[in-house]
Amino acid sequence: MRRVRYEHSGGPEVLFLEEAPVPAPGPGELLVRAEAVGVTLPVVRKVREAPEPIALGGEIAGEVVALGEGVTGYATGDRVTGLVFGHGYADYALLHTAMASPVPDGASAVDAVALVRSGLVAYGALHAARPEPGDSALVTAAASGAGHLALQLAGLRGARRVVAAVSDAGKADFVRTLGADDVVTYDAGSWGEPVDYVLDAVGGALLKPAVAALAPHGRLVAYSSGGGTVEAYDLLVGAKSVIGFQMALIARGRPQTYERWRTELWELFLTGALKPVVHGEFALEDAARAHAVIEGRANLGKVVLVP
Template identity: 75%
Template sequence: MRRVRYESAGGPLFVEEAAVPVAGPGELLVRCAAVGVTLPVVRKVAEAAEPVPLGGEIAGTVVAVGEGVSRFRAGDRVTGLCFGHGYADHALLHEAMASPVPAGASFVDAVALVRSGLVALGALHAAGPVRGEAVLVTAAASGVGQLAVRLARTRGARRVVGAVSDPAKADFVRSLGADDCVRYGDERWGEPYDCVLDAVGGDLLAPALAALASHGRLVAYSSGGGTIQAYDLLVGAKSVIGFQMALIARGRPALYERWRRELWRLFSDGTLRPAVHGEFALEDAAKAHEAITTRSNLGKVVLRP
């Protein structure tokens, strides 16, 4: 089979031939039809001291199952988070991380919706009720951000605004249902917000916190780090809430599954439709990563093995 690999931090991505893996206990062997490209994986390629497997969201058809698997069998259509080599023709998916892809949904729909949607839905859950509130979403044109904008609207937010790096993305963000779009470098981001969902971190944390109204909540779910001053929290009685999807998947599987069902329900009734920036061959994985690093993507970036 083919898979994408690299040999040094920031090194070029290349396709190599490798043996098809064997499903171990609790694992599914999946023939990959779509692979979601995520910012954390892109950052690992650039920053990790040693090369790591390029994992992430995959969707495809189950080819074989390992010992102890009870919910799936060969021929099933599934999606889920792969922790090993996912940029490949075949990948291993643990049963606990897998969910069925319903009829009427494509594999591209699945990788664009499920993992990104779980993060967006989880961030809104961490923020608490947003009905009647003003919500700001950073990285609003990203795979997660676009769904966070839509989901904030479905949850009754009074006003939803997207923040982006490039003003050229404004029309796209408004097409998602946002009332307005602001740029990171703008001096002001509009009216104070009850809630900010931040997927960027780093230097953007301070202005995101400043954009909050008194008693507002900042939900931080970025892998970009960043620092804020405690005094800035005290002045407006503001809160910062950290959110990580992996903790929910491992520690609260019932909630994780409930969120997955909610996403597919919203998809099936037409309420939630993820936007896809582009579909790339495995040989073009570097171009897919470039779309993320240059922040040029409008929606989800997908590999098609």
């Protein structure tokens, strides 16, 4: 089979395609013939920043072709999606049943990787914000794989006004088509009228203006891998709060919540209420181009590899 790998940290240029044996599923694992693989900012960052090479994992979707020992509830030929922690940029990948879920009729593999993981992150971050009907919201990275879903979900949860924060004014039309009432760029001097909650997928230097954008008693949900620091005084003067959110803790510690959110996401998709957007579908050998799109903040929606 073909697999994307790299041997030292760097930009997209360090990725290369190699031949590798098809892996055998271990206990509790499914061997999946990958039809779609999601490209995420955390993986792109790790390629550039991690001290040692990592297996390029992430969301996959495809057909089950073999079962590991002890697997129940799945059969060969099933269509599944889920998060892999080993090699995912490949023709075949190993998916543990704890991280797997069926792809319903009416959805493609590309739909699945555009919706499930990014959607769960967006859904969970929104839940952490404790939104109330009539609240106002601001979403950073609003054109990204998770951000464009968070933008829509905020509206679906009753936000009276949703602000999209983006890196480039050229993304304004895209986020407006998804329900943004207002659009601001990161370098704007002010992000406009204060909001009740911010969903932040960027972190770093953007945390300060994100906190400043909050109304008194506002909530900032930080779900970025970008780090950053918030000044306690900036929270104190407006009785504001910062809430950290990580999906892995929900998946491991609250599996029933994880499953309920996943079911609700599929319902929203199948009824047409939630519309995941795919920026582009790249062949496996074009993984470097896919990473370059993410690094350049050029994507409008989800970036997907299609083996």
